Amino acid sequence: MRLRAPGLTRAGLFGLLGLAFSYALVCGLRAIGGDDPVLQGDAVARVAMLAVPLFMLVGLGAFDYWFYWAAGRPTRPEDHSSHGAHSWRDYFRVNTDHKVIGIQYTVTSFFFLFVGGLLAMLMRAELAQPGRQFVDADTYNGLFSVHASILIFLFIIPVFAGLANFVIPLMIGAPDMAFPRLNALSFWLLPLAGTMMLLSFFAPGGSFATGWTAYAPLSETSPIGQEFFTIGVQFAGASSIATALNFLVTIITMRAPGMSFFRMPLLVWANFSTSLLVVIATPFIAASQFFILLDRGLGFRFFDSGAGGDVLMYQHVFWFYSHPAVYIMMLPGFGIVSEIIAVKARKPIFGYRMMAFSLLAIVVLGFTVWAHHMFVSGMQSWIRIPMMITTAVIAVPTGIKIFSWLATLWRGVLRLDTPMLFALGFLTMFTLGGISGVMFAMIPIDIHTSDTYFVVAHIHYVLFGGSVFTIFAGVYYWFPKMTGRMFDETLGRLHFWMTFVFFNLSFGPMHWIGVKGMPRRVYDYSEGFAGWNLFITVASFCLGLSMLVFVYNIVASWRGGPRAAANPWRALTLEWQVSSPPPIFNFDHIPTVVGGPYEYGVPGAVHGVFKGGARVEQPAGAAVEPSRE
Amino acid sequence: MEAAALTHGAHAHDEHHGPPPANSSSRVEPQLLGMLLFIISEIMVFGAFFTAYFFIRVVAGSDWFPVDDFALPKVVAGVNTAILVSSSLTMHWALEGAKRGNRAHLRAGLVLTLLLGATFLFVQINEYVNLTQEGLTPKVLAQGSVFYGLTGLHGAHVFIGLLLLTFATVRAFRGHFTPEEHRGVEVPGIYWHFVDVMWILVYSSVYLL
Amino acid sequence: MAAREEDTGNIQHRQKDRAAVLPMVLIVLFSSAVGIVLGLLIDWFPTPASTQADPIDTLWDVLVIASVPVFVGVQAFVLYCVWRFRMRPGQELQDGPPIHGNTRLEVVWTVIPAVLILGLCTYAYFVLEDIEEAKANEWRINVVGQQFTWTFEYPEAITGGKPIRTAQLYVPKDQPVHFYVKSQDVLHDFWVPAWRMKIDAVPGMETRYRVTPNRTGRFSVVCAELCGIGHAYMRQTANVVSREDFDRWLEEKKSRGGTAGGGTAGGEEVDGKTLFAEGNGEATACGACHTLSDAGTSGTTGPDLDEALRGMTADEIRKQIADPNSEIAEGFGEGIMPDNYEQLLSPEELDALVKYLEGVSK
Numbered sequence A: 001m002r003l004r005a006p007g008l009t010r011a012g013l014f015g016l017l018g019l020a021f022s023y024a025l026v027c028g029l030r031a032i033g034g035d036d037p038v039l040q041g042d043a044v045a046r047v048a049m050l051a052v053p054l055f056m057l058v059g060l061g062a063f064d065y066w067f068y069w070a071a072g073r074p075t076r077p078e079d080h081s082s083h084g085a086h087s088w089r090d091y092f093r094v095n096t097d098h099k100v101i102g103i104q105y106t107v108t109s110f111f112f113l114f115v116g117g118l119l120a121m122l123m124r125a126e127l128a129q130p131g132r133q134f135v136d137a138d139t140y141n142g143l144f145s146v147h148a149s150i151l152i153f154l155f156i157i158p159v160f161a162g163l164a165n166f167v168i169p170l171m172i173g174a175p176d177m178a179f180p181r182l183n184a185l186s187f188w189l190l191p192l193a194g195t196m197m198l199l200s201f202f203a204p205g206g207s208f209a210t211g212w213t214a215y216a217p218l219s220e221t222s223p224i225g226q227e228f229f230t231i232g233v234q235f236a237g238a239s240s241i242a243t244a245l246n247f248l249v250t251i252i253t254m255r256a257p258g259m260s261f262f263r264m265p266l267l268v269w270a271n272f273s274t275s276l277l278v279v280i281a282t283p284f285i286a287a288s289q290f291f292i293l294l295d296r297g298l299g300f301r302f303f304d305s306g307a308g309g310d311v312l313m314y315q316h317v318f319w320f321y322s323h324p325a326v327y328i329m330m331l332p333g334f335g336i337v338s339e340i341i342a343v344k345a346r347k348p349i350f351g352y353r354m355m356a357f358s359l360l361a362i363v364v365l366g367f368t369v370w371a372h373h374m375f376v377s378g379m380q381s382w383i384r385i386p387m388m389i390t391t392a393v394i395a396v397p398t399g400i401k402i403f404s405w406l407a408t409l410w411r412g413v414l415r416l417d418t419p420m421l422f423a424l425g426f427l428t429m430f431t432l433g434g435i436s437g438v439m440f441a442m443i444p445i446d447i448h449t450s451d452t453y454f455v456v457a458h459i460h461y462v463l464f465g466g467s468v469f470t471i472f473a474g475v476y477y478w479f480p481k482m483t484g485r486m487f488d489e490t491l492g493r494l495h496f497w498m499t500f501v502f503f504n505l506s507f508g509p510m511h512w513i514g515v516k517g518m519p520r521r522v523y524d525y526s527e528g529f530a531g532w533n534l535f536i537t538v539a540s541f542c543l544g545l546s547m548l549v550f551v552y553n554i555v556a557s558w559r560g561g562p563r564a565a566a567n568p569w570r571a572l573t574l575e576w577q578v579s580s581p582p583p584i585f586n587f588d589h590i591p592t593v594v595g596g597p598y599e600y601g602v603p604g605a606v607h608g609v610f611k612g613g614a615r616v617e618q619p620a621g622a623a624v625e626p627s628r629e
Numbered sequence B: 001m002e003a004a005a006l007t008h009g010a011h012a013h014d015e016h017h018g019p020p021p022a023n024s025s026s027r028v029e030p031q032l033l034g035m036l037l038f039i040i041s042e043i044m045v046f047g048a049f050f051t052a053y054f055f056i057r058v059v060a061g062s063d064w065f066p067v068d069d070f071a072l073p074k075v076v077a078g079v080n081t082a083i084l085v086s087s088s089l090t091m092h093w094a095l096e097g098a099k100r101g102n103r104a105h106l107r108a109g110l111v112l113t114l115l116l117g118a119t120f121l122f123v124q125i126n127e128y129v130n131l132t133q134e135g136l137t138p139k140v141l142a143q144g145s146v147f148y149g150l151t152g153l154h155g156a157h158v159f160i161g162l163l164l165l166t167f168a169t170v171r172a173f174r175g176h177f178t179p180e181e182h183r184g185v186e187v188p189g190i191y192w193h194f195v196d197v198m199w200i201l202v203y204s205s206v207y208l209l
Numbered sequence C: 001m002a003a004r005e006e007d008t009g010n011i012q013h014r015q016k017d018r019a020a021v022l023p024m025v026l027i028v029l030f031s032s033a034v035g036i037v038l039g040l041l042i043d044w045f046p047t048p049a050s051t052q053a054d055p056i057d058t059l060w061d062v063l064v065i066a067s068v069p070v071f072v073g074v075q076a077f078v079l080y081c082v083w084r085f086r087m088r089p090g091q092e093l094q095d096g097p098p099i100h101g102n103t104r105l106e107v108v109w110t111v112i113p114a115v116l117i118l119g120l121c122t123y124a125y126f127v128l129e130d131i132e133e134a135k136a137n138e139w140r141i142n143v144v145g146q147q148f149t150w151t152f153e154y155p156e157a158i159t160g161g162k163p164i165r166t167a168q169l170y171v172p173k174d175q176p177v178h179f180y181v182k183s184q185d186v187l188h189d190f191w192v193p194a195w196r197m198k199i200d201a202v203p204g205m206e207t208r209y210r211v212t213p214n215r216t217g218r219f220s221v222v223c224a225e226l227c228g229i230g231h232a233y234m235r236q237t238a239n240v241v242s243r244e245d246f247d248r249w250l251e252e253k254k255s256r257g258g259t260a261g262g263g264t265a266g267g268e269e270v271d272g273k274t275l276f277a278e279g280n281g282e283a284t285a286c287g288a289c290h291t292l293s294d295a296g297t298s299g300t301t302g303p304d305l306d307e308a309l310r311g312m313t314a315d316e317i318r319k320q321i322a323d324p325n326s327e328i329a330e331g332f333g334e335g336i337m338p339d340n341y342e343q344l345l346s347p348e349e350l351d352a353l354v355k356y357l358e359g360v361s362k
Ligand code: HEA
Pocket: A213, A326, A327, A329, A330, A372, A373, A391, A392, A394, A395, A396, A398, A399, A400, A402, A430, A431, A432, A433, A434, A435, A436, A437, A438, A440, A441, A442, A446, A449, A450, A451, A455, A458, A459, A462, A463, A466, A467, C067, C070, C074, C113, C116, C117
């Protein structure tokens, strides 16, 4: 019985089953085709990487419902057995409650932040001095490739999806996401994708070592480890497409009565725009990796110039996803910051409509700039000019957002607690990252600085100073709502200041050594850069330690922090009008929205009214208790 | 997929009562919208493969079929196209049947669509076999890679479409679907039409142009 | 357009505003000035050594001047708000004025950055035209990237005789050069920081850029595109020399018939030392990766053969060349040294090379 019930055990069994299946399939086919040898390791591995995760999902029970549905057997939609969490165990099974999924998402992706960050620590240790320290070139290439892939595909992108998963249905007054089972599925794809990428370190020939960009043809000649990326990305991508689709449908069809588009909180707007980007762009990275897979696995010749292929095509297809992806990694952060700044400055967001429109502008422009990553790739040179202009023009809508946030601060009553500090930190740091971006846009500058540490500096100012800061802000801001506990404010501030200082000490100098001529993706460098690199390494270790403060604060507060009130920040948006944590079905009755979400300072303004004005009380058992084991 | 949003069971006990009925803030049904968005993604997947086609044929300027006396069977594929198009018609017929509550039409239409789709796939695979015997494998030419890539991608979609239709058929024969509630036919139907249109693009760009 | 000033009527607020704005503006102006001075004082670039470097460095300075105020402005504004509008004790329940927007402001901060951006783009465009424009009597030098070395090819037009293939890049000062870059395997990137120019080497394609070196010296050639294990070591030297020195160097090269294009014409006697330092048409020079004082090479990708060769027998050396991965030298990666020398070198050449190396190793 225990074995046949959906869950981790069954998933494990099915995993083995999948392994056996791929083994049999490959050997069988090769035997029929008369290929020799019949047992070919790479082929088996390749098929296994595709099949095992699917088998495990079946084992988990992610598909059970659909199997019933497909077979036309009675499905029990009114049965909510798979809904809500009553003990920590419920976080380890397929769960259809968007709040549970949100927490599953967030915790999982933070796990990957720590892994990816620790890889970065190894990189920095290697880079502490010129010459080889303790990893060889191949391992080092593997380190930064996995570092980046993990942090992009399994931290930044999913953690935003996680926070939004928890918050958005509450914000728009919906009882859940539109497709709860799809939601669960898209979560469970993630740990599989992440584990796959990490396992690549154990692959013969080492992990994938061609950067997160996996440029052909290098990625076609490199050892089997490469395919842990090629295929892992497929699963991560499928996950984010599914989530995006879910968000779009939820936001379009399930808003509370009275919540017109221009009464939606900006976080909802942000995720709406992001989801558009995901749905349209992500298929391109999937395809780019399909090409690689076909070339490697079946001997296709997409990128073999000798056979009439086109090498640069890979980069065009890849960046047509991966540039929009950088906005996929930033727009939700914009949303989070808008929420926090309005609440903490006790003022309406300045120029709400322009904030919404600038998001859409970024979405549109985001599709017109991909080739700014290819200024020195040798593509037709005329493409560069239009790309330079569109790229630089993105500074305008982004600027509108920055300036509107600043104007929102103006004459507010600023509550400078942890979430606000991170939001302000984001404002300042992202501006710098964006400006170095605009410098890249100027082709002659990019010709010199492309593929140098100046790029690495840009990456981290926008992704860490930008995205990660907003993520921390959001996690602190919604922590009371998600866990029903308050975090420790003092530790929170300590965390902010350590992060802020050591972040700048780590990545600031990279601007300089980059322009000076230190290329990226090297594990050894000329003596001239020794001093600064040692400095950076030390600083980045301290940055790592600052994370420990965060970890401790979160874990301790979740276990034993003081109980949080329903609305500790006196916010107007709907998620704060229900208990902390929210009741299992969010609302007893869907509220009615009667005004804008940020009417702070307007006497007696409300955003949503509840039937009989009564708050939904927290039903017994719905309290989300964290892991105590 | 169906929306938990549309589900409500009024149990007395606090713990087990269902969620409140969601407000539906749009005239479009979630399932339909979901499928449409999914199709947008799908179009982009094909878009990426067409990009490959464009770069290899136009940008890299590799000449297109017939390439060193490998030719594509325009005619056979043309007939095959006709088959797929007609399957779209039968699909439509089936849906009409469902809407008018005419179960016979529904079942017949679905079965016909299944058969036509299967025939298409069969012919396609047969074409692959012939071409590989002539020596045009994906391995010899980038053009070959694009050809097999695009048609193969499409073939995979036909297969998925057939899968969805099979579900629908099974349920049709189990007596599901009423004039009011026939989403299970409509949604796979939309997908099927999409696969069909996509083929016309693939056929005209790979075989004809 | 959500631009209503709820509290336009409120004179008192207006005055408060003005009182607040003035110091704000002053702070921004002052700190921008300081920032710009600092930004320009920093010595950002490596020594400029080409006519391309100067306009690029100037563009950089302009960008610094343009963006410092933006950055500093945002910082100063945030800090000022934090200092002036932070919640004081007793304000716990207080809210700010409900200002929803202000059309004039929003137009201003849309238009100003737009203008600034377009201005910068136009300027950048002209700089680009400038650094890429064709010069009179340009030389064409072919650059071939391969894991993990650069080979430079001087065509007839320059040598006046057979083309020359070598691992050493020599260019006369003030000679406009048009580099044609190719790759034999994966992507590489031909970058000379002192020249500010870089371009990918793409298999199956010919990419190019123009440079006019205007400063003599030895400048590092860096591979800037991840190309595998040896990427970090794919370094060579660009020697910019006076016209006379260049001609001398060229003569020296030409006098060594053996190294001109496509392998040695059979019969004529092969010189192992030259092979080591220059390679032949196909094979990359050993010297590109190995230091060997006798051959005057200083590569660092592979072991320093002054040490490594000591006590190696002829067979051992031959084995290392024919099949480098048979045993990997301490501290170096496998698969970096090309394992196809047996094919690239004619038997005579291989013998000569081994004989030579055995000689020096004594
Ligand atoms: C969160 C992710 C993120 C974000 C938001 C951005 C934002 C931008 N990026 Fe960045 N970028 C990356 C992540 C991101 N980038 C990554 C990961 C890479 C490396 C990929 C690799 O590995 O190769 C990269 C690389 C990269 C390159 C290629 C460099 C190279 O490899 O040669 C370029 C070139 O144009 C570029 C440009 C820009 C621009 C113009 C913006 C703009 O959107 C920035 C706009 C914002 C501002 C400008 C600041 C606020 C605006 C104002 C205050 C108004 C006034 C400002 C002015 C008038 C200047 N980025």
